[in-house]
Amino acid sequence: MKVKRTESGFLVALDVGDEIITSLKKVAELERIGMASLAGIGAVRDVVLGYLDLDQKQYLKREFGPESMELVSLLGNVARLEGEPIAHCHVVLGDREMHTFGGHLFKATTSVTVEIFVRVFEGEISRQFDPNFGANLLTI
Amino acid sequence: MKVKRTESGFLVALDVGDEIITSLKKVAELERIGMASLAGIGAVRDVVLGYLDLDQKQYLKREFGPESMELVSLLGNVARLEGEPIAHCHVVLGDREMHTFGGHLFKATTSVTVEIFVRVFEGEISRQFDPNFGANLLTI
Amino acid sequence: MKVKRTESGFLVALDVGDEIITSLKKVAELERIGMASLAGIGAVRDVVLGYLDLDQKQYLKREFGPESMELVSLLGNVARLEGEPIAHCHVVLGDREMHTFGGHLFKATTSVTVEIFVRVFEGEISRQFDPNFGANLLTI
Numbered sequence: 125m126k127v128k129r130t131e132s133g134f135l136v137a138l139d140v141g142d143e144i145i146t147s148l149k150k151v152a153e154l155e156r157i158g159m160a161s162l163a164g165i166g167a168v169r170d171v172v173l174g175y176l177d178l179d180q181k182q183y184l185k186r187e188f189g190p191e192s193m194e195l196v197s198l199l200g201n202v203a204r205l206e207g208e209p210i211a212h213c214h215v216v217l218g219d220r221e222m223h224t225f226g227g228h229l230f231k232a233t234t235s236v237t238v239e240i241f242v243r244v245f246e247g248e249i250s251r252q253f254d255p256n257f258g259a260n261l262l263t264i
Numbered sequence: 265m266k267v268k269r270t271e272s273g274f275l276v277a278l279d280v281g282d283e284i285i286t287s288l289k290k291v292a293e294l295e296r297i298g299m300a301s302l303a304g305i306g307a308v309r310d311v312v313l314g315y316l317d318l319d320q321k322q323y324l325k326r327e328f329g330p331e332s333m334e335l336v337s338l339l340g341n342v343a344r345l346e347g348e349p350i351a352h353c354h355v356v357l358g359d360r361e362m363h364t365f366g367g368h369l370f371k372a373t374t375s376v377t378v379e380i381f382v383r384v385f386e387g388e389i390s391r392q393f394d395p396n397f398g399a400n401l402l403t404i
Numbered sequence: 405m406k407v408k409r410t411e412s413g414f415l416v417a418l419d420v421g422d423e424i425i426t427s428l429k430k431v432a433e434l435e436r437i438g439m440a441s442l443a444g445i446g447a448v449r450d451v452v453l454g455y456l457d458l459d460q461k462q463y464l465k466r467e468f469g470p471e472s473m474e475l476v477s478l479l480g481n482v483a484r485l486e487g488e489p490i491a492h493c494h495v496v497l498g499d500r501e502m503h504t505f506g507g508h509l510f511k512a513t514t515s516v517t518v519e520i521f522v523r524v525f526e527g528e529i530s531r532q533f534d535p536n537f538g539a540n541l542l543t544i
Contacts, residue, residue, distance in 0.1 A: 128544040130439075130525045132272075132412075135481075137542045159270075161381045163303060163443060165479050165494040167456055175360045176307055176376060178332050186362050192458050196494045196506035197337050197356070197477050199305050201275075201379060212379070214305040214336045216356055216364060216477070216496055218506035220455045222466050224496060226336035226358035236456060236537050239481060239492070241441045241523075243381075245270045257376050262277045264268040272412075299410075301521045303443060315500045316447055316516060318472050326502050337477050337496070339445050341415075341519060352519070354445040354476045356496055356504060366476035366498035383521075385410045397516050402417045404408040 127151060133160060133244035138234040144168070144198070145211055145231055151242065152202050152209030158248030160202040162213060166195040166238030171217060173227035181258035183228060192235035194218035200229075202242070203249040205260055210251060212260075267291060273300060273384040278374040284308070284338070285351055285371055291382065292342050292349030298388030300342040302353060306335040306378030311357060313367035321398035323368060332375035333365075334358035340369075342382070343389040345400055350391060352400075407431060413440060413524040418514040424448070424478070425491055425511055431522065432482050432489030438528030440482040442493060446475040446518030451497060453507035461538030463508060472515035474498035480509075482522070483529040485540055490531060492540070 125147050126137040134155065138147055148162070169192050174183035200213035213229040232238075251260040265287050266277040274295065278287055288302070309332050314323035340353035353369040372378075391400040405427050406417040414435065418427055428442070449472050454463035480493035493509040512518075531540040 126542070126544050128529065130527075132525075135439075135525075135529065135544065137544055159275075161303065163441065163479055165481075165492070173358075173362050175334055175358065175362060176332065177360065178375065184360055192456065194455055194494060194507050196496055197479050199303055199337050199339075199479075201305075201381070212305070214334060214358075216336055216358075216504075216506055218453075218455065218494075218496075220457065220464055222453050222455060222505045222507045224356075224364045224504045224506040225362045226356055226364040227334050227362045235458065236539060237541050239542060241481070245272075245275075247270075249268065249275065259376060261377050262266070262379060264266050264275065264277055299415075301443065313498075313502050315474055315498065315502060316472065317500065318515065324500055339443055339477050339479075341445075341521070352445070354474060354498075356476055356498075364496075364504045365502045366496055366504040367474050367502045385412075385415075387410075389408065389415065399516060401517050402406070402519060404406050404415065404417055 134242040136240045136242055138238040140234055142234045143231055144238060148211035149209055157202050157209055157244050158204055159245040161243045162200040162240055164198040164238060164240030167192050167236035168195045168232040169235040171232040172230035174230055175227050176259055188217060195238060203251045205251045274382040276380045276382055278378040280374055282374045283371055284378060288351035289349055297342050297349055297384050298344060299385040301383045302340040302380055304338040304378060304380030307332050307376035308335045308372040309375040311372040312370035314370055315367050316399055335378060343391045343402060345391045414522040416520045416522055418518040420514055422514045423511055424518060428491035429489055437482050437489055437524050438484060439525040441523045442480040442520055444478040444518060444520030447472050447516035448475045448512040449515040451512040452510035454510055455507050456539055475518060483531045485531045
């Protein structure tokens with residue numbers, strides 16, 4: 125993982141094998157980030173996406189296999205959950221036919237590179253688990 | 265709707281039942297926004313998407329049912345149309361199979377939460393209806 | 405192409421017939437951009453998308469026909485390749501059924517308008533061709 129400081133945050137370039145959510149948490153811990161917006165692209169493999177089922181109040185998960193997929197879009201934010209930084213990302217993947225799949229990102233491993241702009245804001249936002257939805261919601 | 269001020273704009277966290285386009289217009293009116301960029305994620309229901317048909321010079325619309333969908337990507341901007349703030353957003357939705365749908369956003373109701381970063385710029389940009397396309401284009 | 409200067413970069417509004425990658429390169433040359441993030445929406449035609457095949461170490465390409473498609477998402481960045489500015493963009497397209505396609509953007513011609521926020525950063529990032537992948541990777 126390479127990290128370049130900018131005027132308003134960081135550009136994070138992940139290397140092959142780096143997992144996205146874990147890597148973003150590491151950057152957030154190291155740089156003491158309490159609030160940030162995220163936007164990125166790249167190529168990934170071994171992805172787990174989620175869809176929040178409001179009847180079951182939990183995420184349905186779907187795995188995307190070992191083949192590399194284009195990370196067509198990653199958008200999200202960094203907040204704090206019980207004091208720990210947590211990256212909340214939604215992504216769109218593209219396969220070799222350019223078909224797309226999308227959802228809540230649980231994990232994705234960099235297959236070529238992932239380039240994410242982390243725009244850091246002063247202060248902090250927090251998440252809290254909401255049993256009505258089965259998800260960690262912002263409490264700002 | 266919860267709104268947190270940042271150095272460069274706002275983080276808007278919509279509550280269940282909040283409609284996206286209407287909520288963004290409210291924020292823009294309240295904060296006198298003349299120009300902004302938008303980026304967000306969340307989960308929504310009762311969505312209407314549009315595809316601009318250049319032969320008919322009007323949007324074809326498609327409704328997405330009462331079931332919640334992941335708001336996988338929202339990108340767009342705020343400008344002024346006849347003096348009133350208007351949010352122009354394109355979105356990608358993900359269903360429970362992680363299949364995606366996308367287009368111009370006419371409306372979407374928050375089903376869990378929607379988290380949108382509003383990056384405000386000084387000054388103002390304007391839109392004007394262009395009958396050649398059937399759409400409101402920027403006149404910057 | 406219309407370009408509006410903002411506090412942190414530019415809003416680029418492309419006109420019918422403007423190709424995206426070429427236009428972004430022009431803006432980057434004119435404004436001497438060494439590093440920027442990109443986020444945009446619009447409507448395009450005559451698109452070429454790519455999927456990086458890691459066995460062949462080259463992009464598979466797919467063309468999307470003459471009919472206009474919604475540019476549902478464009479994310480990416482500007483860096484330098486052999487001293488020249490280069491825009492690296494991934495996009496999601498939506499057709500008249502709101503079905504989506506996505507991948508690495510090789511080219512796309514504006515069919516109605518394309519509205520891109522270019523967030524410029526000080527300094528410069530560089531790309532270099534990596535034969536292990538068949539792609540230009542960041543060397544920050």
